[in-house]
Amino acid sequence: MMINLREKILAYGVSTLKNEELLAVIIGNGTRKNRVSDLAQKIICNSNGLNLSLEQLMAFNGIGVAQACKVLAAIELGTRKVQSDTLSETVVSVDDVGRHLINKIGGAPQEKLVAVYLNNSYHIIDEKIIFIGTVDQATVHPRDILREAIRMSATQIVIAHNHPNGSLMFSRNDQEFSLRLKKCCHLIGINLIDHLIITKKTFSSLKSLNLI
Structure with a gap:
């Protein structure tokens, strides 16, 4: 054998x-x-x-x-x-990011907040795990995400976090945090493209639900 x-x-x-x-x-x-x-x-x-x-x-x-x-x-x-896998430096879409993050954090036992940083041409600059734990305004601040964006001169961001329980529903905390981050991004000229919820098999988009 x-x-x-x-x-x-x-x-x-x-x-x-x-x-x-x-x-x-x-x-x-x-x-x-x-x-x-x-x-x-x-x-x-x-x-x-x-x-x-x-x-x-x-x-x-x-x-x-x-x-x-x-x-x-x-x-x-x-x-x-x-x-350890990262997205390529070619032009990517939100769907590309979602599929990539299913493999990267979809099966994680804890919530992980990831920020994917892009330039004006939708090329990936870098991606960072910003926080591990429940995502809300009490634990994560927009500056944690924007500090990295400024450092690498990113002009666009996609954020995502996984739900270990498999739910694709955005909580009130998710929505409030996203809106707060969007306002902060706008003030410094950065575009928040979307906020994704990632599970083991699929993902959902806050923007597609008209919640951001």
Whole structure:
């Protein structure tokens, strides 16, 4: 099994492997009673998107401490890779930003407020995680966002934060904060393009709802 998977990677690339095959490569070996392919399939089918603790992994017959640690390390590495990805410096739309942030913060267990900074031509200058925690006027101030905009001479901003509970609804705090930020942006000549709510699978736009 492992030889076949390695040959498949060498011949066609690692991206051609299914999730259970990738997991089988990480686990390495099965047991007399459980082939590594069956073990990997069982873990994939009985986990919520591989959201498993060390103890939960070791509860599967055939997974010891070493294998569980390798699986967790691989998952964490993948998570960090996604979080380190940034938008390209080409022209982007709000939809581009939304899809990018689904991967970056959609699955985060805490709310994260992200600001994406653009120039007049809608080219990305940079993106920053501004705050981790509940977004409201008591915890986040527009200056936290605008300080970075001024530093990098950005003329446009898209802000976004994730809802770990999966809701796409904007709270009253979200709306009030956005309107306050928009006024502050206007005073210094910066355009607040939109405020997005990000979940694991999709996003919603405050502007499209005519709330900003």
